[in-house]
Amino acid sequence: MNEKVMRNQRKWQTILFAGIIIALTYLSSDITDFNIVHGIATLPDAAIWIFSNLFVTQESLERLPKILGKLAETILMSIAATTTGTVVALFLGLMGSKTTGTSNALAMFARFIASVARNIPVVAWALILLLSFGQNSVTGYLALFVGSVGFLTRAFIESIDEASQSAVEALRATGATYFQIVYKAVIPQCLPQMISWILFMIETNIRSATLVGILTGTGIGYSFDLYYKTLNYNAVALVTLCIVLSVIVIELMSNHIRKVIL
Amino acid sequence: MEAISISPHIKRKANGKISIKTGNKSERVMKWTISTLTLLTIMAFLFFNYDGLDLAKAIPETAYNLKVMFLEPGLSHFTWGAAFYQVGITLGLAFLSTILGAVIAFFLALMAATNLSNKWISKTVRIFVAIVRAVPTVLWVLIFAIAAGLGSEAAILGMLFHSIAYLVKAFSEAFEEVDKGIMEALKATGASWWHIVTHAVVPSTFTYLLSWTFLRFEINFSVAVAMGAAAGAGGIGFELFMASGFYFDMREVGLITYMILLLAIILELMSTRLKNRYFPATAK
Amino acid sequence: MSLVRVENLGKSYNAQTKVLKDVSFNVEAGEFVSIIGPSGAGKSTLLRCINRMVEIDEGNVVFDGQDVGSLNKKELRKMRTNIGMIFQHYNLVPRLSVIENVLHGRFGYKTTLEGILGKFTEDEKEQAFYLLKKLGIEDHAYKRCDQLSGGQQQRVGIARALIQDPKIVLCDEPIASLDPNASKVIMDYLKSITMELNITCIVNLHQVEIARDYSDRIIGLSKGGIVFDGSSYKLTTDSTDLIYGTTTPKVQKRQLVTV
Ligand SMILES: Nc1ncnc2c1ncn2[C@@H]1O[C@H](COP(=O)(O)OP(=O)(O)O)[C@@H](O)[C@H]1O
Ligand SMILES: [Mg+2]
Numbered sequence: 001m002n003e004k005v006m007r008n009q010r011k012w013q014t015i016l017f018a019g020i021i022i023a024l025t026y027l028s029s030d031i032t033d034f035n036i037v038h039g040i041a042t043l044p045d046a047a048i049w050i051f052s053n054l055f056v057t058q059e060s061l062e063r064l065p066k067i068l069g070k071l072a073e074t075i076l077m078s079i080a081a082t083t084t085g086t087v088v089a090l091f092l093g094l095m096g097s098k099t100t101g102t103s104n105a106l107a108m109f110a111r112f113i114a115s116v117a118r119n120i121p122v123v124a125w126a127l128i129l130l131l132s133f134g135q136n137s138v139t140g141y142l143a144l145f146v147g148s149v150g151f152l153t154r155a156f157i158e159s160i161d162e163a164s165q166s167a168v169e170a171l172r173a174t175g176a177t178y179f180q181i182v183y184k185a186v187i188p189q190c191l192p193q194m195i196s197w198i199l200f201m202i203e204t205n206i207r208s209a210t211l212v213g214i215l216t217g218t219g220i221g222y223s224f225d226l227y228y229k230t231l232n233y234n235a236v237a238l239v240t241l242c243i244v245l246s247v248i249v250i251e252l253m254s255n256h257i258r259k260v261i262l
Numbered sequence: 263m264e265a266i267s268i269s270p271h272i273k274r275k276a277n278g279k280i281s282i283k284t285g286n287k288s289e290r291v292m293k294w295t296i297s298t299l300t301l302l303t304i305m306a307f308l309f310f311n312y313d314g315l316d317l318a319k320a321i322p323e324t325a326y327n328l329k330v331m332f333l334e335p336g337l338s339h340f341t342w343g344a345a346f347y348q349v350g351i352t353l354g355l356a357f358l359s360t361i362l363g364a365v366i367a368f369f370l371a372l373m374a375a376t377n378l379s380n381k382w383i384s385k386t387v388r389i390f391v392a393i394v395r396a397v398p399t400v401l402w403v404l405i406f407a408i409a410a411g412l413g414s415e416a417a418i419l420g421m422l423f424h425s426i427a428y429l430v431k432a433f434s435e436a437f438e439e440v441d442k443g444i445m446e447a448l449k450a451t452g453a454s455w456w457h458i459v460t461h462a463v464v465p466s467t468f469t470y471l472l473s474w475t476f477l478r479f480e481i482n483f484s485v486a487v488a489m490g491a492a493a494g495a496g497g498i499g500f501e502l503f504m505a506s507g508f509y510f511d512m513r514e515v516g517l518i519t520y521m522i523l524l525l526a527i528i529l530e531l532m533s534t535r536l537k538n539r540y541f542p543a544t545a546k
Numbered sequence: 547m548s549l550v551r552v553e554n555l556g557k558s559y560n561a562q563t564k565v566l567k568d569v570s571f572n573v574e575a576g577e578f579v580s581i582i583g584p585s586g587a588g589k590s591t592l593l594r595c596i597n598r599m600v601e602i603d604e605g606n607v608v609f610d611g612q613d614v615g616s617l618n619k620k621e622l623r624k625m626r627t628n629i630g631m632i633f634q635h636y637n638l639v640p641r642l643s644v645i646e647n648v649l650h651g652r653f654g655y656k657t658t659l660e661g662i663l664g665k666f667t668e669d670e671k672e673q674a675f676y677l678l679k680k681l682g683i684e685d686h687a688y689k690r691c692d693q694l695s696g697g698q699q700q701r702v703g704i705a706r707a708l709i710q711d712p713k714i715v716l717c718d719e720p721i722a723s724l725d726p727n728a729s730k731v732i733m734d735y736l737k738s739i740t741m742e743l744n745i746t747c748i749v750n751l752h753q754v755e756i757a758r759d760y761s762d763r764i765i766g767l768s769k770g771g772i773v774f775d776g777s778s779y780k781l782t783t784d785s786t787d788l789i790y791g792t793t794t795p796k797v798q799k800r801q802l803v804t805v
Binding site: 021024025027028029031032033034035036038039042043045046047049050053054072073076077079080082083084115116119120121122123124127128129130131132133134135136137138141191192195198199207208210211214215218221224228233236240243244245247248251257260261 | 287288291292295296299300302303305306307309310311312313314315316319320321323324327328331347350351353354355357358361362392393395396397398399400401404405406408409410411413414415418419484487488491492496499502503506507510515519522523526527530
Binding site for chain 3: 170179192
């Protein structure tokens, strides 16, 4: 009897849930003017267009050196934003973690800064910074930097919280100072995890760098935008190919490093 | 004490001092990674393009802009109603690409899970997913914008690609953790592949699938904002782009930023709670 | 003068319960004292009051003539260098080498910067090897600590305490996570080395037998109060009953007969 009631309840819950999803889907399609049939119908055309336009030609290959230069700028920008972000995030992370935090007010402050930095989208930072910093690498770098600080701080707080508290106690008992404890008992435990997060952040930043580049006119995003707007689709294909290859290579390298250190 | 200094167990560094590090591979690789990244960072600052940069002007100006944004937010080019409507469009874009992505990813993940599929199909799906992931979302959206014509279709299709890639990875990992025993027991009774999927795999992973889908929705919200700003996908992201790049209206930029921030924090709080509830150990 | 004087010590973590109530005892230099009692009796808390890893609420602890409760931060650090501590779960940094973990015991003697940069003198390193050799784990010096067995890790913990050149070591259930063989090895090392170097030793234990075998003196703790304090051989079944709140032995015997 009881079981039957429960099963009935489950059934109604499922139906209700499905109903809500369908309603939201309908609502979303309506507000965004999205027609799923039309969407699916365009797929074949899109595929045809992609295969007949997006390929690399001899002529576009001549632009390769220039594109590679822009690619290098984007990759370096992403790495610099991540590493410098790491330094700031490390301090905020130490402040924000229960294990190493010295005061509640400081911990709240660190978590607040991190939350604001990561929840304001990178595009917003890019647009705001663009106004005064102008079209150069620094604008893109700063936008990525703010996002990296926000994301890494949260990740570091989690890693530091997970680190075992016991070695901290032992070092405290030997008369070690706060920073000795942090550097010799806490960091060695979380370092592999932190490096893994840093690598992840670099991968993410390279993807976002393309976006930021389109908005701020820097790096590979600028090249893409330029060829895209001048309808030079062969060059667009080449740019895309370069991005894809570099993202895959960097991901493979990160995975390899992770395998060894974790 | 004299005898100890010639102990066979002591390792010495090149300068004759006693070494205290384990010197294992993981330690060396971490050191190498950190030094390489440091070096690349220095290179980055040397090779940056500093055209038109005037820090003495840019920093106080940005500080002033931030002050106006955050302390005097307000709307001037459109109404509150319109603002909410634009937020609704952004949420709609995010929702559609997530839900469609989840449905497609579900089937692809069944093909990618090694315990439900054969090796070659699984490999093929995984490689396909890796390539799709390597193309930044904004490029997908822009490519679809010409290939399929501008409009929400291009934005949703573009965002769909990454959602699928992300969810296939998450779903297939969840499927692979389904208890072997349950599947074997069903197989022994002569159940077909679809029976196993609907009666063993789906029930035992459903909450995970839902949580992952919600996590992706959180990501897709900020992606949708970005696509609005960078790829003309509409919604609040596009208004942000207009307010900042077209009207230079910092008060409006501030208000839009607040709206985005508020929603993003609500979504983040919800997904953190989901994470802590369903994957306490591997929260990522 | 006694090395450690505990006078009317009281401690509570929250308003409802007092973990330690009016605890008083002295420990002389060179003594090997066991503190026994059921879990939750307050043994760990008592030990941590001696080096002020937890704050003292009432009464005094006097170590080597200094009132522990009134020391400032710097003085406290300096005092802690004289007190080694050994833990149930060894409390080593898992990813670092054995030798690094041993050298962590020297931090109290160093400036913050020296510690962060890991600047240890050759004498300190040789001393670390000397201790490892004494504890029979010299050949593991360059291994990561998490690759060692429990007994070996505890020996690293002992070496870390000894390299502090302490006047006393406080051991909080040093063998509670070890099998009987490893337990015996650890207790033997603790006993012989502290005797040889004339280091005072206070050990929290929950095994009465081991306390009786190794210590000069036993303090029985129950519900935060001392219920027994005397030479090991004076510990009778009546006193263990008092400590553990049991009346079992006689009853058990009778049951055994009837079964
Ligand atoms: N940090 C703490 N915060 C709150 N209560 C604690 C803390 N440490 C110990 N206690 C409480 O104090 C009592 C005594 O604990 P403890 O000293 O660890 O006893 P023992 O080591 O004899 O098992 C226990 O009831 C325990 O719950
Ligand atoms: Mg205890």
